[in-house]
Amino acid sequence: MSNLSNVQVLERDRKAEEESARPDRAEVEAAVRTIIRWAGDDPKRDGLIETPSRVARAFEEFFIGYSQNPTTILQKTFEEIDGYDEMITLRAVRFESHCEHHMAPIVGKAWVAYIPNGRVVGISKLARVVEVYAKRLQIQEKMTAQIANTINEVLKPQGVAVLIKAQHHCMTTRGIHKPGTDLVTSRMLGCFRDNATTRQEFLSMTTDPE
Known part of the structure; x- marks a missing residue:
C-alpha cells in the first residue's frame, strides 16, 4: 500500500503527465513567432529576432512551480x-x-x-x-x-x-x-x-x- 498522501499522489501524476507531453524549446520559440505574426508584426525584424528566446526563458521563470514539489519543501x-x-x-x-x-x-x-x-x-x-x-x-x-x-x-x-x-x-x-x-x-x-x-x-x- 502506498504511503503517499493525496497531495503527493496528485503531484506525482501531474509531473509524469507534464513531462511526457512537454514540447521542446524550439517548439516554444516557433509558437512565439507565430503569435508575433498573428499580432501583425514581423518576427524577423531587429527588435524581435531574440524575442522568442527571451519569452521562453521568461516562461521558464514564470512557471517554475511545475518542476517543484511543495510537499518536499515542508518535510523538514x-x-x-x-x-x-x-x-x-x-x-x-x-x-x-x-x-x-x-x-x-x-x-x-x-x-x-x-x-x-x-x-x-x-x-x-x-x-x-x-x-x-x-x-x-x-x-x-x-x-x-x-x-x-x-x-x-x-x-x-x-x-x-x-x-x-x-x-x-x-x-x-x-x-x-x-x-x-x-x-x-x-x-x-x-x-x-x-x-x-x-x-x-x-x-x-x-x-x-x-
Missing part, C-alpha cells in the same frame, strides 16, 4: 518547541502568478497561518509553498486551497488558514477594465474552521504590515 520540521501551540502567521507574502484563462498576471499577497501539533516548520518554507503554487497557471480560488491543503496534509497541525488578496490583470488591464480592484479568497481548516474566535484572530492580522 522541528519538534523542540517547548510545547508551543499558539498561532503562527506569516503575513503579506508577495507573489506573482498568471491566470489560466488569459495568461495575464495576478499580483498579490498571501497570509498563511497554522497552529502546530507538536512540530513547526521553518517560516521560509511557508513562503516557498506559496511561491510554488503561484508559479503555475492558476485561478486564485484553487491556489488558496492548494496552499492550505498541502500544509494541512504534510504538517498535520491543529488547523490551517490561508487568505489571499490579489489584483488580476485579466480584469484590470483588459476586458471590463477595473483597475484598483482586488479579489480576496480564504481557506480555513481544522480549528480555524471550527472555532470562530481562532478564525477572527487570524482575520484581524490580515492587513498589510506597516
Whole structure:
C-alpha cells in the first residue's frame, strides 16, 4: 500500500503527465513567432529576432512551480518547541502568478497561518509553498486551497488558514477594465474552521504590515 498522501499522489501524476507531453524549446520559440505574426508584426525584424528566446526563458521563470514539489519543501520540521501551540502567521507574502484563462498576471499577497501539533516548520518554507503554487497557471480560488491543503496534509497541525488578496490583470488591464480592484479568497481548516474566535484572530492580522 502506498504511503503517499493525496497531495503527493496528485503531484506525482501531474509531473509524469507534464513531462511526457512537454514540447521542446524550439517548439516554444516557433509558437512565439507565430503569435508575433498573428499580432501583425514581423518576427524577423531587429527588435524581435531574440524575442522568442527571451519569452521562453521568461516562461521558464514564470512557471517554475511545475518542476517543484511543495510537499518536499515542508518535510523538514522541528519538534523542540517547548510545547508551543499558539498561532503562527506569516503575513503579506508577495507573489506573482498568471491566470489560466488569459495568461495575464495576478499580483498579490498571501497570509498563511497554522497552529502546530507538536512540530513547526521553518517560516521560509511557508513562503516557498506559496511561491510554488503561484508559479503555475492558476485561478486564485484553487491556489488558496492548494496552499492550505498541502500544509494541512504534510504538517498535520491543529488547523490551517490561508487568505489571499490579489489584483488580476485579466480584469484590470483588459476586458471590463477595473483597475484598483482586488479579489480576496480564504481557506480555513481544522480549528480555524471550527472555532470562530481562532478564525477572527487570524482575520484581524490580515492587513498589510506597516
